[in-house]
Amino acid sequence: MRLLILAVGRMKAGPERELCARYIERTAKSGRALSLTGPDVVEIAESAARRPDDRMTEEGAALLAALPEETAVIALDPRGREASSEEIAADIAALRDRGVRALSFLIGGADGLSDAARGRADRLVAFGRATFPHQLVRVMMAEQLYRATTILAGHPYHKA
Known part of the structure; x- marks a missing residue:
């Protein structure tokens, strides 16, 4: 199964980008034995609209247009259900x-x-009730995908 992260905004050079790339690379390596490919990251340009609702509408349309056919969708949203790493791995x-x-x-x-x-999402998932910068959420998602592969492989990383 192919894993994808579709995110609004571009990661600028810096520690967040490096950390995200590290987890993406680790996930790609550990996922192969589990019949998982990727994760591929698709960056969606931020809208230049003035009103927040218009920005969300434009960015949402671009996210939906970038979805591959026949994909399940999990949307990261603070209104979603909190899920443990084990639950994400099980899903x-x-x-x-x-x-x-x-x-x-x-x-x-x-x-x-x-x-x-x-x-469009099959499930809404929240990384807690706090508000996080969307680029930090991307790092957190990449880490959770790596953690999921370690859980599925029976590796002790998720216990640390």
């Missing part, structure tokens, strides 16, 4: 085992996700 394994071709994780821009993007 990935269940989708893979059902023959789902791709699993896409949506990360909105500074204003969040549009109603249309949230509506």
